Amino acid sequence: MTNEAAETGEAGRIPVVEGFARRGTRSVSDKAGSGKAGSGTAESRKAEGKALRVKVPRAEHRTLVLDAGRPDAVRAVKESNRGRVTSLTPIRVGRMAASPFSFLRGSAGLMAHDLAGTPVTGVAAQICGDAHAANFGLYGDARNRLVIDLNDFDETVVGPWEWDVKRLAASLVLAGREAGADEDTCRRGAFDAVGAYRRTMRLMAKMPAADAWNAIADEELVSHTDARDLLGTLERVSEKARKNTSARFAARSTEVTQDGGRRFVDAPPVLRRVADEEAAAVATALGEYLGTVAEDRLPLLARYAIHDVAFRVVGTGSVGTRSYVVLLLDHRGEPLVLQVKEARASALTPYLPKAGFEIPESVHEGRRVVLGQKRMQVVSDILLGWCTVEGLPFQVRQFRNRKGSVDPAALEADQVDDYGRMTGALLARAHAHSADPGLVAGYCGKNEEFDDAVADFAVTYADRTEADHAELVAAVRSGRIEGEMGV
Numbered sequence: 001m002t003n004e005a006a007e008t009g010e011a012g013r014i015p016v017v018e019g020f021a022r023r024g025t026r027s028v029s030d031k032a033g034s035g036k037a038g039s040g041t042a043e044s045r046k047a048e049g050k051a052l053r054v055k056v057p058r059a060e061h062r063t064l065v066l067d068a069g070r071p072d073a074v075r076a077v078k079e080s081n082r083g084r085v086t087s088l089t090p091i092r093v094g095r096m097a098a099s100p101f102s103f104l105r106g107s108a109g110l111m112a113h114d115l116a117g118t119p120v121t122g123v124a125a126q127i128c129g130d131a132h133a134a135n136f137g138l139y140g141d142a143r144n145r146l147v148i149d150l151n152d153f154d155e156t157v158v159g160p161w162e163w164d165v166k167r168l169a170a171s172l173v174l175a176g177r178e179a180g181a182d183e184d185t186c187r188r189g190a191f192d193a194v195g196a197y198r199r200t201m202r203l204m205a206k207m208p209a210a211d212a213w214n215a216i217a218d219e220e221l222v223s224h225t226d227a228r229d230l231l232g233t234l235e236r237v238s239e240k241a242r243k244n245t246s247a248r249f250a251a252r253s254t255e256v257t258q259d260g261g262r263r264f265v266d267a268p269p270v271l272r273r274v275a276d277e278e279a280a281a282v283a284t285a286l287g288e289y290l291g292t293v294a295e296d297r298l299p300l301l302a303r304y305a306i307h308d309v310a311f312r313v314v315g316t317g318s319v320g321t322r323s324y325v326v327l328l329l330d331h332r333g334e335p336l337v338l339q340v341k342e343a344r345a346s347a348l349t350p351y352l353p354k355a356g357f358e359i360p361e362s363v364h365e366g367r368r369v370v371l372g373q374k375r376m377q378v379v380s381d382i383l384l385g386w387c388t389v390e391g392l393p394f395q396v397r398q399f400r401n402r403k404g405s406v407d408p409a410a411l412e413a414d415q416v417d418d419y420g421r422m423t424g425a426l427l428a429r430a431h432a433h434s435a436d437p438g439l440v441a442g443y444c445g446k447n448e449e450f451d452d453a454v455a456d457f458a459v460t461y462a463d464r465t466e467a468d469h470a471e472l473v474a475a476v477r478s479g480r481i482e483g484e485m486g487v
Helices: 042-055 058-062 073-080 086-096 100-106 108-115 161-178 183-205 209-213 218-224 228-242 246-253 276-290 295-301 365-376 413-431 437-444 449-478
Strands: 124-127 136-140 146-150 157-160 254-256 262-264 271-273 305-312 323-329 335-342 385-389 392-398
Touching (some): 042 437, 073 108, 073 449, 086 100, 086 449, 100 161, 100 449, 108 161, 108 449, 124 161, 124 365, 124 413, 136 228, 136 413, 146 218, 146 228, 146 413, 157 161, 161 413, 183 413, 183 437, 183 449, 218 228, 228 413, 246 254, 246 335, 262 271, 262 305, 276 323, 276 385, 276 392, 365 385, 365 392
Antiparallel strands (some): 124 157, 136 146, 254 262, 271 305, 305 323, 335 392, 385 392
């Protein structure tokens, strides 16, 4: 695909990009129109997985030995802030300082450093890299039906499946503590998550490959994981998610211009308009994006024209990365908003060799994120793609496509274990797209030894995270690091 700047929008700030309709027209561009699964029998793969217990006994997964070179919390945060927008890093620090669970959300790299010294079987999977309890949620599919799955892939790599399981388990302990649950309940949430992961892998190992790929339809998830205490919460989240659309965001965040178009309205520090040159660079980069989207989606995108670009702060771990929202309007003035988000190298990459995994060849980081997401989800955003803006890699996706999520730190005590089982099952399904479920199931086995070991690890790591969080809070109060709270 090629890019061209032609007629522009307001004050010449937005060039027309080939593949998107020109403003005020209804025409369609010609160009826009135009871990490996194992071999062998199920029994042989199960036996191979079981044999891995000799190399790595399941009970060893409870161990956590921190090396002498481990950075302290403040140093780790400062290092992870490198390359980010400097003016926004205090917001990131403030969000991480809000609670131990929030600290964990922003410290995937620090946990990867710690996990690199823990036992692994060597069985590879496409892992999320940041599979904490808040990174599961609802979103709309191509027909606007709600599906539930992992929904954040900034750190995705091919690596040890155990890292995702342990990050999920530790996050459930921290979320439970923040929700006010007692210690037994918090550990039970982690224990049940690992148990659901193990049982789901066993189930998929027994299924035909095609059935396993799409296992656990969303309507079966609650019954499969015995998560009935979550039904009311899921219904409320679903109702809210159905209203969380581009149209609703645009109605709240834009205004009508004199020429009948729309533009974003500043809402600092979260949303701000950008200079014409910056907006034009983002809009022009979407020409490259069109070459990464499935061809059957190009006629749809050709019916939209780009009207405006703004910078928007997102997330906890992502704060400080360059992230834009792009306003598109169709011939009726109906909006579609795309998010163009900087894709930094995975925070896990430096620690893979210590765990026996190769650092992957250098690729476009946006491509890494998009392909990793597609490999892990059953259904992905139909407009996923990537591009390069002023030399930096970005991922592109729909913004607010009926997204909704459960806040694990706000659950009732009797819901923590239900949520753990649900997320554990979803994580197993995601891993089974790239790792052989027979191998993993053979290793994990029928009893609860693996579940118990990882639950112990989760409690230990939650304690470590609380200490790291306390150190960060103290550093903010003393002025050692700047943090802007409450944003």
